Amino acid sequence: MTMLRAAARITLPDPVAVLRPLCEHLVEHEAEVSEADGVTTILFGDSRAELRTEPGSLSVVIEAPDLARLQGSKFAIASHAVEFAPEGAALTIRWSGDGAEPMLPPDFRVLTVTGVEQLTPRMRRIRFRGGELARYDSLEALHVRLFIPPAGLAEPVWPMIGADGLLQSPPAEQRPAIRKYTVREIDAAAGTLAIDFVLHDDAGPGSAFAARVQAGDRIGMAGPGGRGLKHAERYLFLADETGLPALARMLENLPMSATGLALVEIADAAERQPLAMPDGVSLRWLHRDGAAPGSTSLLTDALATLDWPAGEGSLYLWAACEHAAFREIRAAARQYLRPEIDAHLVVSYWRAGVSEEQHAAEKRKAA
Ligand SMILES: Cc1cc2nc3c(=O)[nH]c(=O)nc-3n(C[C@H](O)[C@H](O)[C@H](O)COP(=O)(O)OP(=O)(O)OC[C@H]3O[C@@H](n4cnc5c(N)ncnc54)[C@H](O)[C@@H]3O)c2cc1C
Structure with a gap:
């Protein structure tokens, strides 16, 4: 395989003090880190970075099988060098080699x-x-x-x-x-x-x-x-209008043998749309009928009256909706479902009264 290659010298007052937390952080994100003969090697899947500390700088060489992974590795090293450098430190980074010219991100x-x-x-x-x-x-x-x-x-x-x-x-x-x-x-x-x-x-x-x-x-x-559709014998889906496009795509791609139930909250009957799904899956529309989006407990009420998870075979719960309903569904899933990884995926798709930026800022503050 031909590998792409990029190199940089990152000027830093104390490179050793930056390299340590940078490696610890990347390990938490599933990179593999090892050290031998003064060279720190970081493996990001198929990409490999070699880092050496020198007085006043950190030298980096990266090899990756394609431009997307090369740019991803460059970003991981450069952004964390910035993050772990002391505040106000004079830091310069200039890459040479493949992908050195300013460009759109490879996945853009x-x-x-x-x-x-x-x-x-x-x-x-x-x-x-x-x-x-x-x-x-x-x-x-x-x-x-x-x-x-x-x-x-x-x-x-x-x-x-x-x-x-x-x-x-x-x-x-x-x-x-x-x-x-x-x-x-x-x-x-x-x-x-x-x-x-x-x-x-x-x-x-x-x-x-x-x-x-x-x-x-x-x-x-x-x-x-995001995470996609998981295999299971039985499915339970809950969505409001924002989750409906993902739900529709998953329903039309279920195996014909799949069984389950989809509960979908919409404004009123005019919002119903034809959905393709296996015969063993049933669909129940829940109408707000005049109530504001994000103001009802239609999904959680419907969930509370289901006699799940009784029945045969593995069960996969997928839910995507407004934040308040998401919290209640997630709590119910944690309480009742077996705690297997990916047995459920419950996601907040929007938050009433709060824009995407405000919601992200609140999450950052809470973290
Ligand atoms: C993984 C994921 C996938 C998504 N897929 C889709 C999709 O395919 N189609 C889709 O339409 N949405 C989808 N959403 C939801 C969408 O990202 C949000 O609704 C987003 O807030 C819309 O941005 P906006 O700029 O319109 O409103 P924002 O600027 O984020 O918010 C402005 C105001 O509008 C309110 N608001 C936001 N969304 C809604 C809503 N649906 N109903 C009523 N009020 C709302 C907010 O509470 C806020 O008060 C998805 C979200 C996620 C996380």
């Missing part, structure tokens, strides 16, 4: 809108065209981060990997907002994909983009992420 794609379909009054399917979509065509990782440029910007400006290996954000007035969405349909060979957007009140950048979108508009996409 620019998508162009090709069409819009109003599925229901509050759900809009937007179709996109893009290049090299194969990595997004996976049931193991269904969601992506969308980079939505500010409205009215003539030419979108995307984040770039700089010569220091770190991600450079565009200036605030041009910076895209980042939101998580689910790949609802994809044809990687044709270079097309579709994403279903909820049109909600108090629209943030995601919902506002979906409401104003026109053919030819461009957004960025990075990922994919």
Whole structure:
């Protein structure tokens, strides 16, 4: 295998004091670290970094099988060198070798809108065209981060990997907002994909983009992420509208022998959409009928009246919904389900009254 190669000298007042916490941290993230003859070797899967401390600097050489993994390893070393350097330390990083020129992150794609379909009054399917979509065509990782440029910007400006290996954000007035969405349909060979957007009140950048979108508009996409569908004999799915695109994709990919139940909270009967699923899976729509999204306990009430997990065979619980319901479902899952890894995946997809940025800031503060 031909390996790509990059090297850097990171100038630091005390490189030994940075190397130690950097290695400890990367071990927590499943890197393998060893030390021999003054060389620290860090293995990130198929990529390998060799680090040497010298007076006033840390020298790094990385080899990786492709550009994505090379840039990922460069970022891991450079960003943690910055993180563990003393505050205010004069630190310079300049990479040479493969991938040294400023470039879009390797997992970043620019998508162009090709069409819009109003599925229901509050759900809009937007179709996109893009290049090299194969990595997004996976049931193991269904969601992506969308980079939505500010409205009215003539030419979108995307984040770039700089010569220091770190991600450079565009200036605030041009910076895209980042939101998580689910790949609802994809044809990687044709270079097309579709994403279903909820049109909600108090629209943030995601919902506002979906409401104003026109053919030819461009957004960025990075990922994919998340955990996908797990094999089980029985399934229990819970979702509100935001989880519905992922649920729909999983239902249509279940083996025909699968059995289970899907509980889906929506605004009202007009929000129902046809879903394909095996005969052994039943679907129950739960209508808010006038109540605000995120204000009801429809999902948790339905869950409380189920006589699960009685029955035969392994059970997989998947839930994606508003934060308050997520907390209750997660507590119920932990209380009743066997604690096997991946026996359940319960995720908060949004939080009532709080934007994505505010929610992330609160989580950082709590951590
Ligand atoms: C892994 C993952 C996958 C997701 N997939 C999808 C998807 O495929 N389709 C989809 O539509 N959403 C999806 N979401 C949810 C979506 O990311 C959030 O709803 C996001 O907050 C929307 O961004 P925004 O810019 O419209 O609103 P924000 O700027 O984040 O929030 C502005 C205001 O709108 C409120 N708000 C946000 N979402 C909703 C909503 N759905 N209903 C009512 N009020 C809301 C917030 O509470 C806040 O008050 C997903 C989330 C995750 C984590």
